[in-house]
Amino acid sequence: MKIAEKKALKRESIIQTALQLFSSKGFHKTTIPDIAKKLHMSVGNLYNYFSSKDILAKEIIKYTSNVLGEEIREVNMLEISAREKIRKIVALYFRMAERHPERIEYFLRVYLANREVFNDGCEGMTCVSGFVTEIMIFFDDGVSSGELRDQDFFSAFGLFMGYLGGMVFLKGEEMLTKDIGQYTDDISLNIYAALKA
Amino acid sequence: MKIAEKKALKRESIIQTALQLFSSKGFHKTTIPDIAKKLHMSVGNLYNYFSSKDILAKEIIKYTSNVLGEEIREVNMLEISAREKIRKIVALYFRMAERHPERIEYFLRVYLANREVFNDGCEGMTCVSGFVTEIMIFFDDGVSSGELRDQDFFSAFGLFMGYLGGMVFLKGEEMLTKDIGQYTDDISLNIYAALKA
Amino acid sequence: MKIAEKKALKRESIIQTALQLFSSKGFHKTTIPDIAKKLHMSVGNLYNYFSSKDILAKEIIKYTSNVLGEEIREVNMLEISAREKIRKIVALYFRMAERHPERIEYFLRVYLANREVFNDGCEGMTCVSGFVTEIMIFFDDGVSSGELRDQDFFSAFGLFMGYLGGMVFLKGEEMLTKDIGQYTDDISLNIYAALKA
Amino acid sequence: MKIAEKKALKRESIIQTALQLFSSKGFHKTTIPDIAKKLHMSVGNLYNYFSSKDILAKEIIKYTSNVLGEEIREVNMLEISAREKIRKIVALYFRMAERHPERIEYFLRVYLANREVFNDGCEGMTCVSGFVTEIMIFFDDGVSSGELRDQDFFSAFGLFMGYLGGMVFLKGEEMLTKDIGQYTDDISLNIYAALKA
DNA sequence: GATGAATGAGCTTTCATTCAT
DNA sequence: AATGAATGAAAGCTCATTCAT
Numbered sequence: 001m002k003i004a005e006k007k008a009l010k011r012e013s014i015i016q017t018a019l020q021l022f023s024s025k026g027f028h029k030t031t032i033p034d035i036a037k038k039l040h041m042s043v044g045n046l047y048n049y050f051s052s053k054d055i056l057a058k059e060i061i062k063y064t065s066n067v068l069g070e071e072i073r074e075v076n077m078l079e080i081s082a083r084e085k086i087r088k089i090v091a092l093y094f095r096m097a098e099r100h101p102e103r104i105e106y107f108l109r110v111y112l113a114n115r116e117v118f119n120d121g122c123e124g125m126t127c128v129s130g131f132v133t134e135i136m137i138f139f140d141d142g143v144s145s146g147e148l149r150d151q152d153f154f155s156a157f158g159l160f161m162g163y164l165g166g167m168v169f170l171k172g173e174e175m176l177t178k179d180i181g182q183y184t185d186d187i188s189l190n191i192y193a194a195l196k197a
Numbered sequence: 198m199k200i201a202e203k204k205a206l207k208r209e210s211i212i213q214t215a216l217q218l219f220s221s222k223g224f225h226k227t228t229i230p231d232i233a234k235k236l237h238m239s240v241g242n243l244y245n246y247f248s249s250k251d252i253l254a255k256e257i258i259k260y261t262s263n264v265l266g267e268e269i270r271e272v273n274m275l276e277i278s279a280r281e282k283i284r285k286i287v288a289l290y291f292r293m294a295e296r297h298p299e300r301i302e303y304f305l306r307v308y309l310a311n312r313e314v315f316n317d318g319c320e321g322m323t324c325v326s327g328f329v330t331e332i333m334i335f336f337d338d339g340v341s342s343g344e345l346r347d348q349d350f351f352s353a354f355g356l357f358m359g360y361l362g363g364m365v366f367l368k369g370e371e372m373l374t375k376d377i378g379q380y381t382d383d384i385s386l387n388i389y390a391a392l393k394a
Numbered sequence: 395m396k397i398a399e400k401k402a403l404k405r406e407s408i409i410q411t412a413l414q415l416f417s418s419k420g421f422h423k424t425t426i427p428d429i430a431k432k433l434h435m436s437v438g439n440l441y442n443y444f445s446s447k448d449i450l451a452k453e454i455i456k457y458t459s460n461v462l463g464e465e466i467r468e469v470n471m472l473e474i475s476a477r478e479k480i481r482k483i484v485a486l487y488f489r490m491a492e493r494h495p496e497r498i499e500y501f502l503r504v505y506l507a508n509r510e511v512f513n514d515g516c517e518g519m520t521c522v523s524g525f526v527t528e529i530m531i532f533f534d535d536g537v538s539s540g541e542l543r544d545q546d547f548f549s550a551f552g553l554f555m556g557y558l559g560g561m562v563f564l565k566g567e568e569m570l571t572k573d574i575g576q577y578t579d580d581i582s583l584n585i586y587a588a589l590k591a
Numbered sequence: 592m593k594i595a596e597k598k599a600l601k602r603e604s605i606i607q608t609a610l611q612l613f614s615s616k617g618f619h620k621t622t623i624p625d626i627a628k629k630l631h632m633s634v635g636n637l638y639n640y641f642s643s644k645d646i647l648a649k650e651i652i653k654y655t656s657n658v659l660g661e662e663i664r665e666v667n668m669l670e671i672s673a674r675e676k677i678r679k680i681v682a683l684y685f686r687m688a689e690r691h692p693e694r695i696e697y698f699l700r701v702y703l704a705n706r707e708v709f710n711d712g713c714e715g716m717t718c719v720s721g722f723v724t725e726i727m728i729f730f731d732d733g734v735s736s737g738e739l740r741d742q743d744f745f746s747a748f749g750l751f752m753g754y755l756g757g758m759v760f761l762k763g764e765e766m767l768t769k770d771i772g773q774y775t776d777d778i779s780l781n782i783y784a785a786l787k788a
Numbered sequence: 789g790a791t792g793a794a795t796g797a798g799c800t801t802t803c804a805t806t807c808a809t
Numbered sequence: 810a811a812t813g814a815a816t817g818a819a820a821g822c823t824c825a826t827t828c829a830t
Contacts (some may be wrong), residue, residue: 193390228802519766
């Protein structure tokens with residue numbers, strides 16, 4: 001394996017590990033030594049890959065946003081109704097919340113909450129565009145086809161992002177009595193009812 | 198004025214000031230000396246009112262949750278349709294986001310993000326019950342009257358809490374092109390469509 | 395004793411201790427814990443008096459420059475010839491080099507050498523004006539009285555400052571075969587010969 | 592070109608580059624990676640030439656001292672008066688301060704200030720003997736010929752070294768109103784007045 | 789000889805909390 | 810009740826040096 005490839009792999013393993021720690025312990029309660037230790041790596045070497053804790057946090061949000069965005073893009077490319085797309089998006093979101101809860105919780109606990117970290121370099125939605133763009137495409141397609149009502153994009157986006165994030169938050173709080181996947185039908189229905197033409 | 202009253206007043210002024218600072222700078226970036234300074238008070242004395250930073254944070258979430266809950270209770274007591282209630286709740290939430298943005302942002306930036314602070318003493322929704330209870334009452338009334346569909350409470354609550362919170366987040370990010378109040382109609386409509394029978 | 399007085403005393407004791415350590419070990423080799431330990435003080439408390447290591451370094455140069463300046467001022471106020479003033483200034487400088495070598499070495503080892511520390515806040519000669527001003531007065535008086543040749547001030551100042559500093563450097567290197575005080579006559583004579591009309 | 596020659600050339604280019612960086616940024620603020628980067632060389636390889644940062648610093652002072660010493664030696668070999676020699680030495684010193692300021696500043700900012708680095712291996716004036724020896728020869732010759740007064744060598748040396756160094760320091764501080772070369776006459780005159788018989 | 793990833797001790801600075809006054 | 814100096818553990822980050830390739 002080439003050196004460049006090894007470096008890229010290590011870079012990604014840092015992202016994965018930091019993502020988990022930031023999500024579970026919080027950004028400020030996770031220290032660089034914490035991350036290095038979990039990786040069996042020295043603190044100094046970690047800084048060879050990411051030059052500051054803030055920069056690492058920003059790379060993680062981009063990475064996570066892209067991963068989520070790519071899954072949604074696959075749904076967007078299917079030839080199915082908006083109603084079915086909503087169901088699939090909700091389902092994949094909840095599946096991710098079950099299999100990789102750290103990815104969703106990173107949005108809630110790190111990105112959304114520590115704005116001072118992301119202010120410089122993630123203005124607007126720059127760092128989450130991978131995800132936002134796909135939601136935008138979904139919505140525009142649905143409006144074009146006449147299946148969804150033409151409304152302000154942010155009214156629709158806030159519904160999606162806020163609703164799904166809220167459910168994952170409740171899951172994290174152990175408030176939900178069922179597995180989150182079992183809410184898929186209810187919530188798809190609610191979202192569709194809210195958005196349909 | 199009695200001593201007890203003076204103490205209560207000072208207690209509340211500490212809560213107000215800490216609420217503002219925590220919301221704008223973040224919990225970990227706000228220091229106890231910061232709060233004391235803004236209050237023209239010594240740090241030592243501040244500790245006479247709240248015995249730790251974490252306890253102060255917990256008192257604030259209870260306080261804020263109660264303030265919001267009381268406003269919703271007033272709506273709940275009106276003899277109007279669920280549809281109208283939704284509109285009033287959305288309106289009062291957005292009004293609060295405009296006049297006291299720190300109260301809403303505290304949920305997003307402090308409560309939601311620093312779970313380790315609230316884990317001990319705010320299990321479940323203990324510290325936000327002032328707010329949650331009123332949403333529950335609203336929902337039960339709507340279902341009883343037959344106007345709202347009978348669904349899992351958390352499906353409904355996640356919609357309310359997540360959607361409204363998401364919109365305020367977008368406002369904070371300066372993503373919204375209009376004043377948040379102007380979204381009241383759209384969003385009330387969406388929520389009603391999602392919840393109605 | 396008033397609290398303000400105690401604080402001022404402690405402030406000065408920090409300056410004295412840091413002065414000694416910076417002079418003997420060098421600025422970069424002296425750590426804040428080193429200083430705190432020698433003072434039987436906590437690191438955190440030291441920061442209550444000086445908000446950074448750089449700021450401490452700047453306060454020391456001002457302090458030292460003023461101490462030296464005041465001694466020279468006393469010479470300047472005497473009704474004696476420039477020749478005699480030179481002798482007295484050289485003598486007091488060398489006396490200080492013997493009794494408080496750290497003060498002179500601070501100029502050489504810290505101020506002169508770590509320009510990046512003093513660049514911000516000590517532009518030009520701002521932080522050493524206490525000393526420079528008195529040399530300027532000495533020189534102007536001597537020229538006015540006709541005893542000294544009228545030449546570029548910096549030609550004269552460089553002679554004084556550089557020559558005396560150079561001798562103290564040689565002393566520090568243990569190159570001098572006699573006590574530095576015994577050079578007073580030679581060097582006064584040389585300086586007078588260089589400056590006289 | 593032989594391998595040994597190539598190695599010698601590379602060695603010298605390291606010295607030159609490190610000299611510049613140490614002089615402009617200071618010894619402790621210049622890192623080994625900084626030097627390697629400017630040389631388009633790896634840090635590991637740099638260590639093949641100089642086995643530590645301290646050793647590199649010592650080699651530089653010897654190198655610089657020799658360069659300066661050789662220029663003075665040429666003056667010493669001329670059949671001219673001490674007065675003229677002084678002028679030539681001052682002139683070449685100031686010329687070097689203009690064309691290769693890093694060489695002079697290395698004495699001031701690195702050698703003079705970081706004694707702990709040079710203590711081991713540069714005792715006394717070992718590492719600057721190239722320069723000091725020539726000043727000694729100049730002085731002895733002047734005294735032998737009867738043109739200069741017979742005084743303690745260090746009184747004379749301190750004058751030369753300190754005065755010239757002081758002027759270059761003032762130049763570095765941008766205190767001088769004229770080009771340093773224009774001070775040549777004034778300062779030669781002062782030095783001659785101080786040293787003459 | 790050449791590379792640069794890796795190490796880890798050590799630095800400056802911060803801040804919740806205490807306690808003598 | 811009120812003060813704020815004092816504590817000290819812990820954070821983020823740096824960098825001389827090594828060593829497998």
